[in-house]
Structure formats: C-alpha cells, structure tokens
Amino acid sequence: MSPTSLRPVTAAYAALVERGALTADPAQRDAAGLLDDVLAGLEADQPKGLFGKLFAKPEPVRGLYLYGEVGRGKTMLMDLFFAAAPFPQKRRVHFHEFMDEIHAGMAAFRKSAKGKDADPVEAVVKPIVRSGLRLLCLDEFHVHDITNAMLLYRLFEKLFAHGVTLVATSNVLPDDLYKDGLNRQLFLPFIELLKQQTTVASLPAAQDYRRMKFAGQHVYAFGTGPDVRAEMDRLWLRITGGEPGAPGVVESIGRKIDVPLVAMGAARFNFRDLCEKPLGSRDFVRIAHHFDSVIIDDVPQMDRTKSDAAKRFILLIDNLYDRGVKLGASFAAPLEQLGLDDKTAFEFQRTVSRLVEMQSEEYLAKGLRDAAHEVQE
Structure with a gap:
C-alpha cells in the first residue's frame, strides 16, 4: 500500500520508512494508527460554519497516552501527529515546561487584586479556553513532585470539561505516575481521570x-x-x-x-x-x-x-x-x-x-x- 493511500500519521510514517529514514517497526506503525484515530475524532468534532463556531458546545475527544522505554520513537511519532493536525488550535510543549507555566500563572494571579478570594486554577485555565485550544500535546509526562501531583486533577478536570483533548508521551504507565510519592492516595483520582479521557497504549518497539x-x-x-x-x-x-x-x-x-x-x-x-x-x-x-x-x-x-x-x-x-x-x-x-x-x-x-x-x-x-x-x- 502506498503512503498516499494511508491516513495522515500512518502515511507520514510510511514515507519515512520508504525514504530509508526509519526501519519499519510494527509497534510504531500501530501507534501511528492510534494517533490517526485521535486525529479522525478531532476532525469529525470540528465546528462547521459560523454558527457552529459560535454556539458549539465543547465535546471532549478521547486522546492518547503513549508510554514506552526511551529511544523507541515516541517523540518522532508525536512530531508526525502534531504536524498532521490540520487546525491552528493546537499546542505542543514539554510536560514540565507546561506545569512551570501553570505555576507561574497561578503565582501571578495570587499577587493580583483579583487573587485574594478567586480560584487560581480557574484563572490560568480561562486564557487557555479563550484561545480556543482543542489539542494539547505533552511530551514526557512524568510526575515527580507533590506540587504538580496535587494540582493535576483540578487542572485537567477543567481542561477536559472545556473540550481540550490530551495526547501525551511518557516512559511510565499511568498507574506508575508519582509512584511512592508523598500523599499519593490524593493523586489517584487524577490517574482515573487520565484513563477515562485517553486511550492508554504501550510502544514496545524492538530496539532503542x-x-x-x-x-x-x-x-x-x-x-x-x-x-x-x-x-x-x-x-x-x-x-x-x-x-x-x-x-x-x-x-x-x-x-x-x-x-x-x-x-x-x-x-x-x-x-x-x-x-x-x-x-x-x-x-x-x-x-x-x-x-x-x-x-x-x-x-x-x-x-x-x-x-x-x-x-x-x-x-x-x-x-x-x-x-x-x-x-x-x-x-x-x-x-x-x-x-x-x-x-x-x-x-x-x-x-x-x-x-x-x-x-x-x-x-x-x-x-x-x-x-x-x-x-x-
């Protein structure tokens, strides 16, 4: 089958194999197919026409959480997926950079006149929602400190409620995030939310x-x-x-x-x-x-x-x-x-x-x- 007859991410992957830039790997090809599924859902959910854009109620499209050992091609597949998403309301950022931005935004809001009684999480989510963001791609999802662990549920509950789709790569299963962390039982609801909103898939590629x-x-x-x-x-x-x-x-x-x-x-x-x-x-x-x-x-x-x-x-x-x-x-x-x-x-x-x-x-x-x-x- 020629690359042009395939879905976007799978086609881009096949073209790299055809050019000799990659060695064909069945696990990578399967992951490309899962990314194509997310893309198809986002395209089907695209608001149609002026009234659709004005009055459309955000519907979350199921995302993808792709995990596997280092060097297996997760970043490369995310490159292909992000490039294939045919709309501007998308963002890709390293997980820790994204969380640094969230913490900085919350700190600035707390110092402002409005920050005395209002919810700082809601304050940082509002501009994200106003931007029309539909797809958030996070590289190297890894929770290692309690400040992020305690924030993630409230943050992503609001993002998902506004129709933001998450695609993330990680080296660990969702169930192993923040493993042995302080007060980890308070983090478990986020793991369940993550599994509800994304398809969890491994990338057992053969080689590093x-x-x-x-x-x-x-x-x-x-x-x-x-x-x-x-x-x-x-x-x-x-x-x-x-x-x-x-x-x-x-x-x-x-x-x-x-x-x-x-x-x-x-x-x-x-x-x-x-x-x-x-x-x-x-x-x-x-x-x-x-x-x-x-x-x-x-x-x-x-x-x-x-x-x-x-x-x-x-x-x-x-x-x-x-x-x-x-x-x-x-x-x-x-x-x-x-x-x-x-x-x-x-x-x-x-x-x-x-x-x-x-x-x-x-x-x-x-x-x-x-x-x-x-x-x-």
Missing part, C-alpha cells in the same frame, strides 16, 4: 533507535575547513536517517529561537546561533527539552574577546549534559585548549570534563534524564 544512531560514531571533529564540515554533515545524516532537515523554531518565554536545521528529533546550530546571541539558561533548557541530539558547528577558541560567548557555552553544555542530550560538534582547537579567558578558566575545566564524557560510549548509550527544574532568572 536513539542508541543505534550513535553506536560506534565519532561525535567530535577538530580543526576548520571543508573536511571538518563534511564530517559533521555525515554525522548529521547518520542521526537523522538521511533526512536533510529544515529550519525550525523553539519557543521560549514568549519569544522564538530560530533553529537552522531540525530533523528526526535532532537540531543543528552554528556556535554563533547559540552563544553569540542574548540567550540564557531558560532558553538552553528549552532546547534540551525539545531535542534528543544537537550538533554545533564551528566552536572557536574563546579568549577575553569572547567572554560572554564562553559563559553561554558553559551554560549550554551544562544544560545539555544534565538532560543527557547527545552532542556532536566541530571544534577549532583540542578541548583542553578551548578556553583562553582567565575569568572563566575554572568553569571551563568542568565544561571540558563534561565534553570528554559526552563523547564516551557510556554517555551515548544512556537515555535522556529527567532534568526538570525551574530555572531562576
């Missing part, structure tokens, strides 16, 4: 495809010129399955970070795109949450004239390392000679140590870490 991309690869190149660039080009095509990539965007605190190339969960930047622009820790956290692999071209030696860029590079590597993101990079000089600025010498020693570890087989074989934490500005 993310690990296979980097098996036996040299991820760093040293020097400058066309040979080094060609080496990075080969690594890029290896980790993207031959997909050349296209420009993308990462949203961060109300602004957009341009990404020169995005493909198959990977991003490619030049050093100046990340370290010679006014980016900070929160921006680098966003990038680390959006991509499992990052390539950085043309990392220079950093002397006193590049002091600000050196500080950003240190922050960038810290965030990629903490998250377990796989790094490929070309460097103008050997790692131990990168930092020439006395002001950042001590911090650079730690960065070099981390760069050495990040090229090791042990680091490349590990999955992403749950490095959720709130970045203080």
